[in-house]
Amino acid sequence: MAYGAYQRGYYITAFSIATRRVEEQKDVKAMTLLGELYANGLGIERDDKKAADWYRLAADRGDREAMFALAMFHLGGRTGTANREQAAKLFAAAAKLGHAASAYNLGLLYLEGQSFPQDFARAAELFRTAAQAGNPEAQYALATLYKEGRGVPKDMNESTRLMAAAALADLTDAQVEYAIAMFNGLGIAKNERAAAVLMAKAARKGNAVAQNRLANILAVGRGVQANPVEAIKWHIVAKAGGVSDIPLDTFVQKQAPDVRAAGEKAAKPWLDAIKEMRESRS
Numbered sequence: 001m002a003y004g005a006y007q008r009g010y011y012i013t014a015f016s017i018a019t020r021r022v023e024e025q026k027d028v029k030a031m032t033l034l035g036e037l038y039a040n041g042l043g044i045e046r047d048d049k050k051a052a053d054w055y056r057l058a059a060d061r062g063d064r065e066a067m068f069a070l071a072m073f074h075l076g077g078r079t080g081t082a083n084r085e086q087a088a089k090l091f092a093a094a095a096k097l098g099h100a101a102s103a104y105n106l107g108l109l110y111l112e113g114q115s116f117p118q119d120f121a122r123a124a125e126l127f128r129t130a131a132q133a134g135n136p137e138a139q140y141a142l143a144t145l146y147k148e149g150r151g152v153p154k155d156m157n158e159s160t161r162l163m164a165a166a167a168l169a170d171l172t173d174a175q176v177e178y179a180i181a182m183f184n185g186l187g188i189a190k191n192e193r194a195a196a197v198l199m200a201k202a203a204r205k206g207n208a209v210a211q212n213r214l215a216n217i218l219a220v221g222r223g224v225q226a227n228p229v230e231a232i233k234w235h236i237v238a239k240a241g242g243v244s245d246i247p248l249d250t251f252v253q254k255q256a257p258d259v260r261a262a263g264e265k266a267a268k269p270w271l272d273a274i275k276e277m278r279e280s281r282s
Contacts, residue, residue, distance in 0.1 A: 002033055011043025031058035032066040039069065039078075048078045059090065067094035068102045075105075084115040095126065100133035107141065120151030131162060136169035143177070160187030167198065175202040176210045183213075183223065192223030203234060208241030212248075219251050228255050232263025237270040 002021060005014040018034050021027035035054035038047045052073050058066030071090035074083040088109050094102035107126035110119045124145050130138030143162035146155045160181045166174030175198050181187055183195035196217050202210035211234045217223055218231035232255065235248045252260060 002030055006033060006036070006042075011037060013043075015043045028058050028061045028063045028066075031055075031061070032063050032069070035066060035069060039073075048073070052079050059093075062097070064094040064097040064099040064102070067091075067097075068099055068105075071102065071105070084109065088115045095129065098133070100130040100135040100138065103127070103130040103133075104135050104138040104141065107138065111141075120145065122151075124151035131165075134169075136166040136171040136174065139163070139166035139169070140171055140174045140177075143174070156181075156187035158187075164188075172202050172205050172207050172210075175199075176207055176213070179210070180213065183217075192217075194223075196223035206241070208238045208243040211235075211238035211241060212243040212245055215245070215248055219248065228259050229262045229266060232260060233266035233270075236264065236267035237274075240267075240271055240274050 002017040018030040021030040038051035055066045055070040071087040074087040091102040091106040103126045107123040110123040127138045127142035143159045146159035163178040167178040179195045179198040203214045215234035
């Protein structure tokens with residue numbers, strides 16, 4: 001009932017029910033839920049210390065979700081100071097209990113090599129565990145290792161298979177990489193049309209690399225009909241996102257003034273949105 005109230009947005013009710021279950025039954029899941037409510041300030045004032053205390057109580061009693069949440073607290077310094085070693089221990093404990101996100105995050109720590117020696121093979125093992133449980137971030141990470149041959153034998157077929165799974169789960173970076181693989185026929189049959197469709201999807205989600213690739217596709221008309229106005233639009237947007245392209249600059253300069261003007265006009269709403277987003281962050 002507590003989680004049902006939480007999922008429906010009735011946070012005060014969730015807090016009340018969870019508190020009662022802890023008092024009456026020492027309910028571990030209710031402890032974790034109280035940690036979530038305090039951590040996010042839902043129905044009550046945000047309090048990182050109380051959140052960590054509840055997560056710790058639940059983690060000590062074997063709740064893997066609490067272990068993961070507390071590990072993220074340690075990683076982000078929300079328990080006072082960042083403690084990567086403690087985070088790693090909690091990730092490892094939760095991963096042993098089948099928590100996919102913990103296995104993925106522990107794999108990242110092995111890639112970084114700060115908390116312990118860098119170990120690509122161990123990272124790959126952890127990513128594989130999480131990937132098999134359906135974690136798209138782990139599927140993408142493992143695909144990258146197979147693509148580069150780090151920690152695992154280089155295997156473009158396996159890399160592309162994993163990238164496809166992550167792309168299907170709507171992970172934008174994976175969609176870009178999978179679209180590139182399809183466009184070039186790397187680890188999969190070449191399909192420029194399907195690649196263009198997927199690249200356009202990632203571009204509309206704001207990925208600058210996808211916007212640049214889509215601009216090139218539209219400029220030359222591979223997989224889709226050539227469209228210089230749209231090519232210019234996406235080139236301008238991609239540049240605003242930090243991805244430059246000198247050949248596309250040349251392409252734009254060769255277009256008629258009215259075509260350039262149309263492309264610039266089409267790009268303006270995107271540029272306004274990017275500016276607004278940056279101003280809100282500053």
